[in-house]
Amino acid sequence: EKFSKKLGAITEAQEVSRNSFIFYPPAASFAGLQTSTDVRKEFERSGESLEAALSRNAQAPRNKAHEVDEASAALLNSRRAFRSQALDYVLEIKVVESKKKTEIILAMLSLMEAQAQFFHKGHESLKELESYRKSLNEEQTQLVLDAAREKRDTEQRHSAVKKKDVSYDDSLMGYCTEPANGIAMEGYLYKRASNAFKTWNRRWFSIQKNQLVYQKKFKEQPTVVVEDLRLCTVKPCPDHERRFCFEVVSPSKSCLLQADSDRLQQDWISAVQLSIASAFQDRREDSHSPVSFYFMSGSLWCALEEVQGIPGNGFCCDCGESGPDWASINLGITLCITCSGIHRSLGVHFSKVRSLTLDSWEPELIKLMCELGNTAINRIYEARIDEMTIKKPHPSSPRQDKESWIRSKYVEKKFIQKLPETGRAVPLRRSSARRNRSSTQHPVTMRPPIKPKPNRMLEAAEHSDEEDDLSSLHPGALLYRSAALQHFPVMADAIAHGADVNWVNAAEASSTPLIQAATANSLAACEFLLQNGANVNQVDVNGRGPLHHATILGHTGLVCLFLKRGADYNAKDKTQKDPISIAVESANADIVTLLRIAKMNKEMREMDGAFGQSGDDTYHDIFRDFSHMASNNPEKLKRRSADIKTP
Numbered sequence: 134e135k136f137s138k139k140l141g142a143i144t145e146a147q148e149v150s151r152n153s154f155i156f157y158p159p160a161a162s163f164a165g166l167q168t169s170t171d172v173r174k175e176f177e178r179s180g181e182s183l184e185a186a187l188s189r190n191a192q193a194p195r196n197k198a199h200e201v202d203e204a205s206a207a208l209l210n211s212r213r214a215f216r217s218q219a220l221d222y223v224l225e226i227k228v229v230e231s232k233k234k235t236e237i238i239l240a241m242l243s244l245m246e247a248q249a250q251f252f253h254k255g256h257e258s259l260k261e262l263e264s265y266r267k268s269l270n271e272e273q274t275q276l277v278l279d280a281a282r283e284k285r286d287t288e289q290r291h292s293a294v295k296k297k298d299v300s301y302d303d304s305l306m307g308y309c310t311e312p313a314n315g316i317a318m319e320g321y322l323y324k325r326a327s328n329a330f331k332t333w334n335r336r337w338f339s340i341q342k343n344q345l346v347y348q349k350k351f352k353e354q355p356t357v358v359v360e361d362l363r364l365c366t367v368k369p370c371p372d373h374e375r376r377f378c379f380e381v382v383s384p385s386k387s388c389l390l391q392a393d394s395d396r397l398q399q400d401w402i403s404a405v406q407l408s409i410a411s412a413f414q415d416r417r418e419d420s421h422s423p424v425s426f427y428f429m430s431g432s433l434w435c436a437l438e439e440v441q442g443i444p445g446n447g448f449c450c451d452c453g454e455s456g457p458d459w460a461s462i463n464l465g466i467t468l469c470i471t472c473s474g475i476h477r478s479l480g481v482h483f484s485k486v487r488s489l490t491l492d493s494w495e496p497e498l499i500k501l502m503c504e505l506g507n508t509a510i511n512r513i514y515e516a517r518i519d520e521m522t523i524k525k526p527h528p529s530s531p532r533q534d535k536e537s538w539i540r541s542k543y544v545e546k547k548f549i550q551k552l553p554e555t556g557r558a559v560p561l562r563r564s565s566a567r568r569n570r571s572s573t574q575h576p577v578t579m580r581p582p583i584k585p586k587p588n589r590m591l592e593a594a595e596h597s598d599e600e601d602d603l604s605s606l607h608p609g610a611l612l613y614r615s616a617a618l619q620h621f622p623v624m625a626d627a628i629a630h631g632a633d634v635n636w637v638n639a640a641e642a643s644s645t646p647l648i649q650a651a652t653a654n655s656l657a658a659c660e661f662l663l664q665n666g667a668n669v670n671q672v673d674v675n676g677r678g679p680l681h682h683a684t685i686l687g688h689t690g691l692v693c694l695f696l697k698r699g700a701d702y703n704a705k706d707k708t709q710k711d712p713i714s715i716a717v718e719s720a721n722a723d724i725v726t727l728l729r730i731a732k733m734n735k736e737m738r739e740m741d742g743a744f745g746q747s748g749d750d751t752y753h754d755i756f757r758d759f760s761h762m763a764s765n766n767p768e769k770l771k772r773r774s775a776d777i778k779t780p
Contacts, residue, residue, distance in 0.1 A: 172218075172225045179211070179218040184335075186211035191323055191333070191391060195376050213295075220291045227287060231280035238273040242266070316341045317411075318404040323375075323391035333375075333391065340404055343412045345381060345388075358388050363412045366491065367405040369398065381405060403477050409491055410459070410470050436494035436502075440467060445508035451539055454528035458489045462498060463664040464543075465505025465625065469528070475536045476543075483543055485664065496764030497694055501660045504621040513626045514542050516550040523548070549629050552608070609636030616646040616662065619655045624662075634667040643674040651679045651695075654688045656763055659695075669700045676706035684712040689723045690763025693756055696731045703732075723759070730755055 186208040193204040245266055319339035324347065326332045336347040339355070343362050346355035359365050359381060370378040370389065377398040381388045392398040437458060441447055449457045450466035459473035460466065461484040468476060468486070476484040487494075518525065526535045541547045606614060612627035613636055624646075628634065637643050647667045650658035659679070663669060672678045680700040683691035692712075696702065705711045713732070716724040734752040 169225050169229050172222050176218045176222040179215040183208075183211045183215040187335070187393060191375065191393070193376070194374060201376075217295060220294060224284070224287050224291060227283060231276070231283070235273060235276055235280065238269060238276070242269060242273065317408055318401070320397070320401075321393070322347075322401070325389040325391075338390070340408050343408070345405070359383050361412075362405065362409045365405075365409070367402050367409075369402060399477070403474060406488065406491070407470065407474055410488060436499050437489040439499055440489060440502045443503055443506040445511075446506050448507070449528070450507040450511060451542070452526045452528050452530060452535055460487055460489055460502060461485060462487050462502070463661075464510055465502055465621075465661070466507050466510050471532060472535060472539065475532070475539045478536075479540070479544060482666075496761050497656050497660045497690075498664075500764050501657045501664070504657045504661070505625060509622040510625060513549060513622070513629050514546070515548050517548045521548065546629065552630055608632035610638070612636060613638050613644075613646045613649055616655075616658050617649040617653055619650070619653055619658050621658070621661065624658065628665055634662050634665050635671055643672075645671050645673070645679075647671070647679050648673060648677075648682055651682045651688065651691050652686065654686065654691065656690050656694060656767075659691055663694075663698050669695055669698045670704065672704070672706070675708075676704075678704060680704070680712050681706055681715065684715045684721070684724055684728075685719070687719065687721055687724070689721070689727070689759065690767060692724050692727055693759040693763060696727060697756060697760075702728050727756070727759065 186204070190204040190208040193201045195201070317340040319337065319341075321335055322338045323333045324336050324338075326334060334349075336349060337351070338345065338347045338358075340362075344357055345359040345362065345365075346357050348355050360383075365381055365383040367379060367381050370380050373389075375391055377392040377395055379390055379392070379398055379402050381390065390401070392401055440460060441457070446457070446467045448455050448467075449469040449472055450461075450464075451472045452469060454469040454471075457467040457469045457472075459468040459470060461468060461473075461476055463485045467489070473486050473488075477486045515525070526538050608627045608630040609632045611630075612624055612632040612634065615621075615623035615627060634647075635645055637645060645667070647659060647662045647669070648671075650662060669680070670678050672681075677685075678700065680692065680695045680702065681704070683695060702712050713725065713728045716728060730752055
């Protein structure tokens with residue numbers, strides 16, 4: 134009976150203990166999860182705020198600076214709040230996870246202790262669990278220590294991340310030349326729909342398997358935008374109302390996309406271009422490929438063949454890799470695909486990168502590339518590497534070494550000959566600047582000799598004994614003088630030493646280097662100055678810009694070039710004459726035609742409005758024909774005698 138009562142009491146106590154373990158600990162656990170729920174809701178709300186801020190930032194019109202500033206500030210605050218809430222949410226999850234582990238083991242220990250006390254007469258039967266109980270106790274202690282250490286580290290990282298600059302979004306993957314998962318680059322972009330409303334939708338884009346695809350949701354099947362990147366091209370859209378837009382154009386359609394910032398726009402454009410180049414690189418051995426033949430025919434093949442034919446251009450200007458098929462058009466050099474990507478990252482104010490096989494090449498640009506070349510430019514930008522005992526990277530050097538070299542060479546300009554110098558430049562005859570190019574640039578030339586222009590032969594006759602010592606000139610004056618002499622290596626040297634391409638010579642009617650090149654009728658010199666930022670509308674003391682001078686002198690090819698580069702055909706000089714009236718008075722039919730077609734094309738575009746085409750086909754055809762004649766057959770454009778007098 135005593136045993137029965139005792140057993141009943143034990144059973145009753147056991148039942149009470151069992152119920153407490155079933156109901157009370159879970160209830161306490163659920164009560165502690167309220168904080169986690171609140172943190173999760175705050176995280177979701179901050180994510181929605183970031184999405185709204187991104188949308189407002191993307192929709193901010195380019196011409197309303199205050200709205201752009203407000204949208205940018207709101208985006209910055211939303212991004213900072215989102216990252217802070219994300220870190221708080223991660224920290225809360227880690228705390229909950231650590232509590233789960235420790236509380237489970239702690240509950241087991243409590244149960245064991247209760248069982249040990251409950252079965253005080255069964256101590257011998259539970260004695261074998263004593264060592265196990267001790268090991269669990271040690272594990273629980275270690276877990277508590279690990280959780281405390283992890284919490285401390287997470288809080289430190291949290292504090293460090295809050296101090297980081299969040300003015301840009303670093304969530305985008307960089308371009309990967311050999312992706313393990315097949316994705317070269319991915320990230321969010323806005324895509325303009327093809328419907329009547331032209332709505333913009335944010336989608337996850339990726340470059341994979343030589344295709345451009347996007348997804349609306351993570352697990353859905355990707356939608357292919359471009360089937361084969363080799364058949365498309367990419368270009369920025371600076372004239373579009375929305376900022377950071379670029380267009381991917383294929384033979385069958387075009388896709389207008391928008392990035393979140395200028396940096397991301399440049400990254401995406403570079404990634405698409407590098408993917409196109411990589412696709413062609415993979416198929417280079419297949420010389421009979423119809424697609425390769427299509428892209429390597431016509432003007433593109435001529436550009437590649439002619440530019441690479443310049444001595445020194447058969448190897449990358451910076452690392453020496455053979456067969457470069459990229460170029461920097463404002464520097465006049467050829468580059469391999471790796472160095473071209475590094476040049477592109479420097480920005481267009483340092484280097485304008487273009488593909489010799491993928492991009493279109495105007496004849497005047499090919500003419501410019503053939504006037505410079507790797508040999509001439511390296512003599513300028515690598516003038517001191519021998520005395521500095523610096524090792525130049527080779528084709529197999531790591532990308533980091535190449536990038537460091539290129540930045541030191543073109544951005545910091547560590548290797549150029551420092552000014553002032555003595556005796557570095559040879560006194561040049563004004564009439565011999567073009568002839569001396571072959572000896573100053575490279576000893577052997579594979580290009581046919583260039584016929585001297587009539588006005589230059591007259592100048593040679595008049596100034597056969599006149600010499601200009603260029604060695605002591607200021608960089609701006611050096612550029613000014615060499616532009617008149619059409620001496621391209623000296624022009625490049627002046628720009629390397631910081632010459633202002635819009636330098637004004639007050640002693641010569643406020644003329645500029647571009648006006649000097651226009652007066653000399655040098656198409657390549659004008660192109661070189663324009664590629665390096667020359668102002669096509671800057672006027673002299675008489676109110677005449679380069680277009681006025683080219684029109685007065687009857688230089689039809691230069692008129693065509695300046696109009697393509699945005700010259701103002703309505704600008705009037707101090708005599709209230711615009712280029713059209715000057716051309717009409719001079720009876721120069723070609724120039725009158727070019728000026729009137731340019732004016733008519735602009736008027737048609739303004740009438741068509743924002744959704745009109747980029748221009749009339751007739752306009753493009755005529756200007757293309759004149760560009761080819763100016764570069765390849767300049768004698769066909771001669772409409773004026775050499776003794777035209779300035780009005």
